[in-house]
Amino acid sequence: MIKEPNSKEVDVTKMIDELVAKGHVALDKMEDYDQEKIDHIVHHMAMTALDQHMHLAKMAWQETGRGVMEDKAIKNMYASEEIWHSIKDLRTVGIIKDDRERQLITVAEPLGVIAGITPVTNPTSTTIFKSLIAVKTRNPIIFAFHPQAQNSSAEAARILRDAAVDAGAPKDIIQWIETPSLEATTAIINHDGIASILATGGPGMVKAAYSSGKPALGVGPGNGPVYVEKTAHIKRAVNDILLSKTFDNGMICATENSAVIDDVIYDKFMKEMTDHKAVIIDKKDHKKLSDAMFDEKRGGIKGPIAGMSAVAIAKLAGIKVPDDTKVLLTEVTEVGPQEPLSREKLCPVLSVYHAKTQKEAIETCEALLDFGGLGHTAAIQSEDDELITKFGVKVKASRVIVNTPSALGGIGNLYNEMVPSFTLGTGSWGKNSISHNVSAFDLINVKTIAKRRNNMQWVKLPKVYFEKTSVRYLEDMPGVQKVMLVTGPSMVKYGYADIVVNELKRRPNGDKIQYEIFSDIEPDPSTDTVQRGLNQIREFEPDTIIALGGGSPLDAAKGMWLFYEHPEADFFGAKQKFLDIRKRTYKLGTPKKAQFVAIPSTSGTGSEVTPFAVITDSKTHVKYPLADYALTPDVAIVDPQFVETVPKKTIAESGLDVLAHATESFVSALASDYTRPWSLQAAKLVFDNLEASYNGDKEAKANMHNASTLAGMAFGNAYLGINHAIAHKLGGEFGLAHGRCIAITFPHVVRYNASEPKKINPWPKYEYYRANDDYAALARYCGIQGSTNEELIEGFIAKFIKLAHAVDMPLSLKANGVKKADFDKCVDEMAELAYEDQTTTANPVEPLIADLKQIMIDEFDGKNVEK
Numbered sequence: 001m002i003k004e005p006n007s008k009e010v011d012v013t014k015m016i017d018e019l020v021a022k023g024h025v026a027l028d029k030m031e032d033y034d035q036e037k038i039d040h041i042v043h044h045m046a047m048t049a050l051d052q053h054m055h056l057a058k059m060a061w062q063e064t065g066r067g068v069m070e071d072k073a074i075k076n077m078y079a080s081e082e083i084w085h086s087i088k089d090l091r092t093v094g095i096i097k098d099d100r101e102r103q104l105i106t107v108a109e110p111l112g113v114i115a116g117i118t119p120v121t122n123p124t125s126t127t128i129f130k131s132l133i134a135v136k137t138r139n140p141i142i143f144a145f146h147p148q149a150q151n152s153s154a155e156a157a158r159i160l161r162d163a164a165v166d167a168g169a170p171k172d173i174i175q176w177i178e179t180p181s182l183e184a185t186t187a188i189i190n191h192d193g194i195a196s197i198l199a200t201g202g203p204g205m206v207k208a209a210y211s212s213g214k215p216a217l218g219v220g221p222g223n224g225p226v227y228v229e230k231t232a233h234i235k236r237a238v239n240d241i242l243l244s245k246t247f248d249n250g251m252i253c254a255t256e257n258s259a260v261i262d263d264v265i266y267d268k269f270m271k272e273m274t275d276h277k278a279v280i281i282d283k284k285d286h287k288k289l290s291d292a293m294f295d296e297k298r299g300g301i302k303g304p305i306a307g308m309s310a311v312a313i314a315k316l317a318g319i320k321v322p323d324d325t326k327v328l329l330t331e332v333t334e335v336g337p338q339e340p341l342s343r344e345k346l347c348p349v350l351s352v353y354h355a356k357t358q359k360e361a362i363e364t365c366e367a368l369l370d371f372g373g374l375g376h377t378a379a380i381q382s383e384d385d386e387l388i389t390k391f392g393v394k395v396k397a398s399r400v401i402v403n404t405p406s407a408l409g410g411i412g413n414l415y416n417e418m419v420p421s422f423t424l425g426t427g428s429w430g431k432n433s434i435s436h437n438v439s440a441f442d443l444i445n446v447k448t449i450a451k452r453r454n455n456m457q458w459v460k461l462p463k464v465y466f467e468k469t470s471v472r473y474l475e476d477m478p479g480v481q482k483v484m485l486v487t488g489p490s491m492v493k494y495g496y497a498d499i500v501v502n503e504l505k506r507r508p509n510g511d512k513i514q515y516e517i518f519s520d521i522e523p524d525p526s527t528d529t530v531q532r533g534l535n536q537i538r539e540f541e542p543d544t545i546i547a548l549g550g551g552s553p554l555d556a557a558k559g560m561w562l563f564y565e566h567p568e569a570d571f572f573g574a575k576q577k578f579l580d581i582r583k584r585t586y587k588l589g590t591p592k593k594a595q596f597v598a599i600p601s602t603s604g605t606g607s608e609v610t611p612f613a614v615i616t617d618s619k620t621h622v623k624y625p626l627a628d629y630a631l632t633p634d635v636a637i638v639d640p641q642f643v644e645t646v647p648k649k650t651i652a653e654s655g656l657d658v659l660a661h662a663t664e665s666f667v668s669a670l671a672s673d674y675t676r677p678w679s680l681q682a683a684k685l686v687f688d689n690l691e692a693s694y695n696g697d698k699e700a701k702a703n704m705h706n707a708s709t710l711a712g713m714a715f716g717n718a719y720l721g722i723n724h725a726i727a728h729k730l731g732g733e734f735g736l737a738h739g740r741c742i743a744i745t746f747p748h749v750v751r752y753n754a755s756e757p758k759k760i761n762p763w764p765k766y767e768y769y770r771a772n773d774d775y776a777a778l779a780r781y782c783g784i785q786g787s788t789n790e791e792l793i794e795g796f797i798a799k800f801i802k803l804a805h806a807v808d809m810p811l812s813l814k815a816n817g818v819k820k821a822d823f824d825k826c827v828d829e830m831a832e833l834a835y836e837d838q839t840t841t842a843n844p845v846e847p848l849i850a851d852l853k854q855i856m857i858d859e860f861d862g863k864n865v866e867k
Contacts, residue, residue, distance in 0.1 A: 020193035023113035023140040026170035030138045035093040041167040042136045046084035048163035049128045056124040059152035066307025071248035075125035082420040087440045092137045103451035108444040110138040112195025115188045119201045121251040123149035127156040129422040137443040143176035144185040220430030222253035223344040223373025225365040229382035230262040237381035238272040244407035245327045245348045249307045254377040254410025258351040260364045277326040290340040292317035306346040335367040375426030379406040398435040454765045466638040474503040483515040484542040486557035488549040525556035528618040533560040546597045551605030558613035558631045565591040575624040588630040598633040601642040603704040604654025606712020608636035623728040625838045638709045640702035652807035653739025655690040660742045661711035665718040667774040668842045669766040675718040682711035694807045721843035723749040725834040747797045747865045748855045754793045757845040771844035812862030
């Protein structure tokens with residue numbers, strides 16, 4: 001027996017409390033159910049609902065007096081069979097994915113007790129649908145049925161509940177309000193024990209669900225148009241539209257409400273419609289029809305109209321039509337309140353618009369959606385794929401149904417691959433939280449167990465040729481026909497450029513080699529210099545760029561190469577800071593126009609093997625380290641013959657820069673077992689050879705040249721730190737050589753990084769703060785004695801200071817000519833710019849701007865460094 005609603009006084013609060021309490025008991029009991037058990041229960045429910053589909057269809061039809069019983073039977077079958085097929089393989093219990101490669105475990109948990117609101121239009125099918133997806137996700141559900149469909153809906157819920165319990169579910173897995181009322185529905189959706197609301201119904205109920213203060217999955221009204229375009233298959237289009245409009249008398253919300261017809265096929269379309277029992281309503285009867293169908297105060301259709309047959313509606317309006325009429329057609333021109341027939345209808349009445357142009361047709365469809373159907377469904381009948389896509393992109397509908405009955409296409413899976421559902425989201429356009437067809441995947445909380453994993457790292461190097469006269473590789477290097485030699489004026493003056501040119505001429509086709517030289521490069525090259533060289537390169541179009549010189553020519557040439565390869569690139573994007581070079585916001589492609597050869601003539605920057613280039617902005621005079629693997633040379637030639645005449649001042653500055661490269665790359669948060677050996681060897685080579693190199697020893701110069709490249713290999717793959725960040729800004733502001741700024745800053749940064757940090761670098765590979773241990777290990781490798789980290793680190797600093805003094809390097813800004821007033825004026829800005837420098841990201845201690853400022857203040861006088 002089905003319990004009839006009664007008029008006795010009901011304590012609504014108590015009733016709802018009891019339902020929710022029972023739901024939570026069921027929720028707790030299902031906590032230990034596994035996927036296999038849940039699937040067994042849901043499958044049994046689907047089979048039982050399928051078995052009872054006709055019984056439930058009869059009940060719904062008899063109780064509501066709406067629609068077509070046979071179509072309701074099909075909807076019940078759909079809600080059982082198609083929904084089960086869609087969700088049967090969906091994992092909704094416990095661990096649903098274990099991605100061992102990415103170290104991510106995904107866990108599904110139920111939302112909790114759900115409130116289910118169902119409509120009078122699809123009462124039993126919606127109850128079946130919501131029950132299946134709720135139980136599939138271990139969510140107990142409590143229904144509030146539409147009062148006009150209480151009995152049939154309750155019967156559907158009872159059948160499904162009994163099937164679930166029979167298969168092993170808790171007894172209160174599915175419940176419903178026995179005595180329906182607005183008060184009871186309001187109480188259930190606002191109850192603290194309800195986790196979420198599945199709301200299908202009128203706009204008022206959906207709005208109430210969304211206003212409940214808890215997650216709600218609701219739908220909006222559908223006022224879907226269909227555009228029948230001139231290339232449409234007219235017989236099929238008419239068949240589809242008539243099928244939609246007559247299926248359960250048009251009560252599926254995705255049904256076509258209006259048809260917009262292209263001018264050239266309008267008459268043919270209308271004849272085909274009338275040939276298949278659609279009747280065109282005379283314009284003089286439009287008002288009678290709209291008065292019968294629509295509530296003038298509310299604006300929507302009158303309650304009884306939804307699901308009424310075309311003949312019954314015509315009779316109600318006092319319009320005579322044949323007894324076999326399928327659909328009523330109203331030819332209208334306007335959209336909006338002034339034309340009620342342009343509204344959503346939920347019955348076999350179709351408004352028809354005659355469109356003179358494609359533009360007018362699409363605009364009419366947009367207007368119809370805007371008038372009560374935003375975000376829901378639109379349809380198009382066309383054989384023009386390009387237009388179909390254009391239409392789909394243009395209209396604000398969450399589902400665009402193509403060459404398909406919109407009613408059955410919109411609910412999904414029958415005519416297309418959309419998710420099958422009786423709850424169709426309308427997105428933000430329709431004031432919904434979702435824009436897709438609702439299913440079981442919407443009813444789970446997904447937890448992610450994310451295990452720590454180190455970011456993938458790599459070593460990327462050019463081909464490296466070393467030893468004296470290794471420049472002869474240019475004789476055999478493949479693909480060399482047109483060469484742009486980028487160098488500095490001193491390389492031309494002292495004949496080093498001629499060495500390179502002579503090697504090119506020794507090639508088998510040397511007499512055919514074309515080359516040009518760009519040598520107008522200043523120390524700390526600027527964006528203006530890069531642009532001048534770029535202009536020459538673009539005009540010459542070389543296949544090979546050779547950079548010869550110290551850091552300035554190499555970096556300038558890299559900048560020219562970058563913009564030659566990528567004319568669309570810009571300095572603004574290239575200079576942007578990043579946390580992870582693989583994920584940087586601004587990326588450049590692989591060079592294809594020219595190969596790049598770097599031949600260093602100083603032992604300092606390591607630019608010949610790194611993806612970095614330091615360029616000074618001509619407008620702001622701020623140095624920016626550009627970083628991209630597109631800047632890594634193809635070939636590095638480390639030939640010590642090019643460093644034999646380097647000035648002593650440059651040897652000192654560049655040599656101490658090499659030591660900073662080795663040191664910073666060794667303690668870097670990105671340092672690895674691949675880069676640390678290069679760092680160690682480079683640091684030892686500097687301590688052992690810089691002073692002798694400074695004093696003219698050729699072997700020591702060769703060793704320093706190797707040390708520079710080794711350090712470059714290390715920091716090119718492990719990066720640097722705040723020693724370089726600060727030095728970049730000091731050099732740019734005061735015109736000091738980069739290596740000099742590096743040396744002045746070095747002792748202060750070592751002490752800062754080796755002290756207990758305020759903030760630790762957030763890099764996965766850096767598992768714990770270890771810079772003090774790393775500095776101590778580096779000190780031991782360089783021959784420093786000590787029994788504690790502190791002794792080793794101070795010994796390391798002392799050895800650096802001694803070496804710097806041995807090469808005549810004063811270690812304070814003041815001693816290098818910086819005025820206190822000038823320093824004080826810009827120190828705050830420099831500290832902030834240093835923080836923004838790319839090199840800060842790999843520093844073992846995450847620096848604060850105030851810390852960077854303090855380091856600069858300390859190095860002005862050489863605090864605890866210079867006596």
